Amino acid sequence: MPQNQNNSAKTYVGLMSGTSLDGVDGVMVRLSEPVDKADAGMQIIATAYIPFDAGLRQQAMRLQQTSENELHHEALLANDLARTYAACVKKLQTAAGGQTVHAIGVHGQTIRHRPELGYTRQTNNPALLAELTGVDVIADFRTRDIAAGGQGAPLVPAFHRAVFGRAGASSVVANIGGISNISVLAADGSTRGFDTGPGNVLMDAWVLQHQGKSYDANGDWAAHGAVIPALLSSMMDEAYLKMLPPKSTGRDLFHPAWLQGKLQGFEAASPVDVQATLCEFTALTLVNDIARHAADATHVYVCGGGAFNHQLLQRLQALLAAQSCAAVVSSTAVLGVAPEQVEALAFAWLAQRFCLRLPGNLADVTGAAGGRILGALYPA
Missing domain, CATH: 3.30.420.40 (ATPase, nucleotide binding domain)
Structure with a gap:
């Protein structure tokens, strides 16, 4: 720094x-x-x-x-x-x-x-x-x-621009806490930002319910599951995800009762597969908004607790590539600031x-x- x-x-x-x-x-x-x-x-x-x-x-x-x-x-x-x-x-x-x-x-x-x-x-x-x-x-x-x-909210994009912004370079700072938000630091000096949807909040609630752990360390549990496409599609139907910014959200929307509603009809699903789907849901909501609003970004710098979820970071990188986004995913540590x-x-x-x-x-x-x-x- x-x-x-x-x-x-x-x-x-x-x-x-x-x-x-x-x-x-x-x-x-x-x-x-x-x-x-x-x-x-x-x-x-x-x-x-x-x-x-x-x-x-x-x-x-x-x-x-x-x-x-x-x-x-x-x-x-x-x-x-x-x-x-x-x-x-x-x-x-x-x-x-x-x-x-x-x-x-x-x-x-x-x-x-x-x-x-x-x-x-x-x-x-x-x-x-x-x-x-x-x-x-x-x-x-x-x-x-x-x-x-x-x-x-979010208030952090102003700080992200002040500290991480670089003239002539387009990048994204993805803050993945309980809720995820992105700061789009455009090459022309402009800044946009908004909450993309859930970060760790749903994954944390599910692993607590089924394994008694406060979080899925490294995303290891999710990595052992398989995404349930129909469940993921149902989650992606959430109206908030289709709203245009400025917008912000929180536990008022994304909470265990929301998840239970989405799980209706999937009662026989394996808990580990649900965890994998929740990880994919968080990654996909982020990537969709990066593709819409920062397709030219060369880097996505991740901070917050999500930066330590290796499975989530891998899914972010893979999904960006699938949408023809060339951005490289890394934590803000490469910029001299620890993600936490x-x-x-x-x-x-x-x-x-x-x-x-x-x-x-x-x-x-x-x-x-x-x-x-x-x-x-x-x-x-």
Whole structure:
């Protein structure tokens, strides 16, 4: 990654807990002001990961759907998340030898995402996080974009363009967490991006149900199955996949009940074949959108947990070739950024944008009325 010693550089922490509900990734990074082009300074100082314990994960899963006394349960989850975030910050500070942090950018945990109804909800208690860490906290990044008529997501394409974009080169950054999104970094400098559909969310739910594992390590289980063409076709009939961007989605649509509906008539299918079909479904939704919107891309750089699913990456490469796309699939590690660090870095960058009073969204991506300063400040 490009590095530059700059007198105006400050240290930020980015925290991300995504739709996979596995834990929180944290990055401490020194950013020059502003990081708005690929040759700007960005120096990673420390990284950390705190897994969610079973109770916290269960709390978060419970709030993915309507339930009794939701306000109470969300408040308790927000407090527990803030304490987990604070533990991650402490781990980063310890690793960095007590480095002074200018601000923390934290995404929070998405429990509802309904931009078509004018709201999104990332639960968190940033006031408690500021109290526990003694550092300014920037949170609630998505609602300002929605207030301006946007989807509130994805927000990472602006960061991808700033850090990974190269003049005269066309590439795609595919962020595969619970949900998948792509950033199309066109050779002319323009940027597009949107959620393509499910990432790991359905695969994780299925392997948990049938093997008691939180994820399919390396995609090994899926690799032993055979795709069920009729089931795959039924999944591909989902209306969201046919929508034009800007668009975004989440667990509000792609959840176990959605999968159970698709499995009607396939009750006799082998669980491992269903897993193979889910892996193919994730890969095909990504590849179809890359073929539609970035057919000239030379590279597809994958980040998020999906970057560690070897079977998924192999299917991405094979399906791209089948659609005559010459793009080479690799992880963002080849660009100097570990795939599990990209989203946390993005929220450190968004915190910097807020502190500098610069827009953090791309209107062409989210559909907002224009660029907006994203986030809300909770002073230490």
